[in-house]
Amino acid sequence: MRLSEYSLNTLKEVPAGAEIISHKLMLRAGLVRQLASGLYSWLPVGVRVLRKVEAIVREEMERAGAQEMLMPMVQPAELWRESQRWDAFGPELLRLKDRHQRDFCLGPTHEEVVTDLARRELKSYRQLPVNWYQIQSKFRDEIRPRFGVMRAREFIMKDAYSFHLDDACLGRTYARMHEAYARVCGRLGLAFRAVEAETGSIGGNLSHEFHVLADSGEDAIAFSDGSDYAANVEKAPALPPAEPRPAPGRPLERVATPAVRTIAQLTEFLGVPAARVLKTLVVLGEDGGAVALVIRGDHELNAVKAEKLPGVAAPLRMAGPDAVSAAAGCEPGFVGPRGLGLKIYADHAALAAADFVCGANEVDAHLVSVNWGRDVPEPEAADLRNVQPGDPSPDGKGRLNIARGIEVGHIFQLGRKYSEAMGALVLDADGREQPMTMGCYGIGVTRLVAAAIEQNFDERGIVWPEPIAPFQVALVPMNMQKSEVVRAAVEPLYAALLAAGVDVVLDDRDVRPGVKFADIELLGIPHRVVVGERGLADGALEYRARRAADSEVLPLDEAVEFLVARVHAGIARHSP
RNA sequence: CGGGGUGUAGCGCAGCCUGGUAGCGCGUCUGCUUCGGGAGCAGAAGGUCGGGAGUUCGAAUCUCCCCACCCCGACCA
Numbered sequence: 001m002r003l004s005e006y007s008l009n010t011l012k013e014v015p016a017g018a019e020i021i022s023h024k025l026m027l028r029a030g031l032v033r034q035l036a037s038g039l040y041s042w043l044p045v046g047v048r049v050l051r052k053v054e055a056i057v058r059e060e061m062e063r064a065g066a067q068e069m070l071m072p073m074v075q076p077a078e079l080w081r082e083s084q085r086w087d088a089f090g091p092e093l094l095r096l097k098d099r100h101q102r103d104f105c106l107g108p109t110h111e112e113v114v115t116d117l118a119r120r121e122l123k124s125y126r127q128l129p130v131n132w133y134q135i136q137s138k139f140r141d142e143i144r145p146r147f148g149v150m151r152a153r154e155f156i157m158k159d160a161y162s163f164h165l166d167d168a169c170l171g172r173t174y175a176r177m178h179e180a181y182a183r184v185c186g187r188l189g190l191a192f193r194a195v196e197a198e199t200g201s202i203g204g205n206l207s208h209e210f211h212v213l214a215d216s217g218e219d220a221i222a223f224s225d226g227s228d229y230a231a232n233v234e235k236a237p238a239l240p241p242a243e244p245r246p247a248p249g250r251p252l253e254r255v256a257t258p259a260v261r262t263i264a265q266l267t268e269f270l271g272v273p274a275a276r277v278l279k280t281l282v283v284l285g286e287d288g289g290a291v292a293l294v295i296r297g298d299h300e301l302n303a304v305k306a307e308k309l310p311g312v313a314a315p316l317r318m319a320g321p322d323a324v325s326a327a328a329g330c331e332p333g334f335v336g337p338r339g340l341g342l343k344i345y346a347d348h349a350a351l352a353a354a355d356f357v358c359g360a361n362e363v364d365a366h367l368v369s370v371n372w373g374r375d376v377p378e379p380e381a382a383d384l385r386n387v388q389p390g391d392p393s394p395d396g397k398g399r400l401n402i403a404r405g406i407e408v409g410h411i412f413q414l415g416r417k418y419s420e421a422m423g424a425l426v427l428d429a430d431g432r433e434q435p436m437t438m439g440c441y442g443i444g445v446t447r448l449v450a451a452a453i454e455q456n457f458d459e460r461g462i463v464w465p466e467p468i469a470p471f472q473v474a475l476v477p478m479n480m481q482k483s484e485v486v487r488a489a490v491e492p493l494y495a496a497l498l499a500a501g502v503d504v505v506l507d508d509r510d511v512r513p514g515v516k517f518a519d520i521e522l523l524g525i526p527h528r529v530v531v532g533e534r535g536l537a538d539g540a541l542e543y544r545a546r547r548a549a550d551s552e553v554l555p556l557d558e559a560v561e562f563l564v565a566r567v568h569a570g571i572a573r574h575s576p
Numbered sequence: 577c578g579g580g581g582u583g584u585a586g587c588g589c590a591g592c593c594u595g596g597u598a599g600c601g602c603g604u605c606u607g608c609u610u611c612g613g614g615a616g617c618a619g620a621a622g623g624u625c626g627g628g629a630g631u632u633c634g635a636a637u638c639u640c641c642c643c644a645c646c647c648c649g650a651c652c653a
Contacts, residue, residue, distance in 0.1 A: 010614095011587065011588095011602095011603090012587085012588090012602065013587060013588045013589095013601095013603095014587095014588085015587065015588080016583095016587090016645090016646080017582090017645070017646045017647090019646085019647075034645090036644085037645065090651085091577095092651070092652085109653090140651085140652070142651070142652075143577075143649095143650070144647095144648095144649085144650090144651085146646090151651095151652075151653090155653070156653090157653055159653085200652070201652085209653095218652090219652095303650080315650075315651090316650090317650090406653095407652070407653065408653065409653070442652095442653050443653065444652090444653030445653085446653085447653055448653090476612095478611080478612055479611055479612085482611080511614090512610085512611060512613080512614075512615060513611070513612045513613060513614095514611095514612080514613035514614045515613085515614050515615095516612095516613085516614095517612085517613050517614085518613070518614050519614085530612075532612060533612095534612070542612095
């Protein structure tokens with residue numbers, strides 16, 4: 001490709017509104033442009049990267065035994081009603097009507113469509129297992145699109161669906177897909193972790209998320225320093241404290257705490273550590289009532305865990321001030337478990353506290369030296385909190401660390417949720433009809449591009465992992481328009497690299513060298529070769545890898561061989 | 577949806593408080609010079625000041641309504 005003929009439009013300044021590094025660099029390097037909130041056009045350089053990511057995903061899917069197919073993005077409502085998800089999926093499902101007023105949606109995922117296809121095509125256990133995948137645009141009407149293509153409303157996903165007669169077979173395909181996902185991340189040169197995860201609106205019994213580690217990640221993941229245990233913080237169980245609850249010490253006491261509402265204010269006012277303060281959160285109950293959740297002041301409520309408790313409404317919602325007053329007889333900030341006429345769940349750690357501080361259920365007052373059993377009836381114990389760094393690993397080996405991650409992939413063992421709801425049955429060896437058991441496996445292709453940048457950049461721009469760079473080699477001729485010598489050197493080199501199958505770009509634009517250097521670095525091309533009269537006098541070029549601090553001399557007559565070797569090595573380095 | 581913020585030339589911004597009909601930098605176009613790290617000089621094009629209504633002799637500026645976009649929270653690849 002000759003840059004003079006290529007649509008490359010880089011920006012010196014960062015467009016307003018871009019917050020995270022990948023979004024800034026994707027705009028500056030001219031990979032994408034925003035159309036509307038959460039909707040992006042991909043420009044030619046961006047598409048080059050996208051296609052390379054897709055190619056790697058395809059290769060690994062084929063290696064894992066999956067077969068590519070393609071399903072419609074527009075889906076009839078009837079299928080979603082069959083699976084009960086027309087109502088359950090909520091406003092994230094973009095609904096529309098055709099000219100006959102029939103209901104449709106834009107596919108946010110394809111379990112319904114693929115299950116419909118499977119029940120028509122798959123009739124015998126002899127056809128199983130199958131694993132179908134597609135790479136296609138998805139649409140989710142996100143509450144808040146964010147961070148450029150990282151959380152877009154329309155995005156490209158690779159989604160795969162497998163069908164099996166029994167769960168053992170599902171488990172084998174799941175393991176192969178787990179391996180395939182790890183290979184994809186590895187080939188992209190990304191530092192990642194596979195973690196146990198919640199299944200959310202997709203459903204099923206077992207799932208893992210693949211997280212690219214980055215401080216800008218929206219998820220928190222917990223992993224053990226003593227084993228390979230790793231889980232999304234949403235999912236990681238907080239073990240009950242090993243030590244038994246201490247015996248009550250001092251007598252119960254009521255303390256006036258005027259206008260002291262928050263844990264921070266309370267710890268300062270009373271000089272008590274947050275771990276000795278219990279906070280009582282009032283949330284909406286299933287029956288329209290309310291439920292109280294008690295956790296330690298230094299702990300964070302885990303909404304996913306809480307909404308699974310009997311009697312608690314899902315999705316979890318905090319009770320408003322009016323509901324709190326009705327239940328506790330005081331405003332939020334002074335609620336406590338003593339004398340509270342609500343069902344109470346207490347977190348294991350809260351339950352292990354003695355002589356603790358809590359709200360008195362009256363304005364401007366708290367109780368100190370409160371003890372379970374003595375002052376408050378023993379509540380029901382539950383795991384209500386997020387794990388914290390230093391907590392023991394749930395598998396009993398080591399302690400947990402917390403890291404931020406970008407969820408680029410998620411795999412599920414769905415089981416028979418969809419096949420039973422939609423009647424996807426096959427005949428088994430005994431001639432009996434059985435619902436198939438299913439797995440589904442998603443990778444955010446567009447998100448992978450952004451995640452790769454989050455892990456690979458410097459002050460000059462993107463530093464692509466070599467397998468997905470838009471071009472492998474950039475040839476940068478100095479004063480090419482005037483210099484016969486430079487042209488005579490660079491044109492054959494360009495042709496030879498093309499002939500050798502190298503993804504090479506020739507920066508033949510009539511612009512000053514500084515512009516070329518800045519653009520090539522912003523774009524993150526892994527290998528750069530400068531061709532100038534200065535070096536050519538000695539038969540030499542200058543080579544510089546994107547990550548290298550300095551250039552090195554490259555004899556002109558060795559250039560093709562050298563670059564081909566570098567490119568192959570760069571890509572091979574990432575192949576597991 | 578709740579809270580906060582921003583909309584002025586392709587991009588980044590000033591002007592708004594204190595009304596008088598729009599400016600800076602970058603980019604774009606033309607010419608000359610320059611040509612190994614985002615060039616210099618000279619000239620040029622480009623704006624219903626997000627939209628509508630109102631106040632006023634007069635509105636980018638004041639008032640009201642609407643819209644879009646961004647950020648913080650609940651969702652997910």
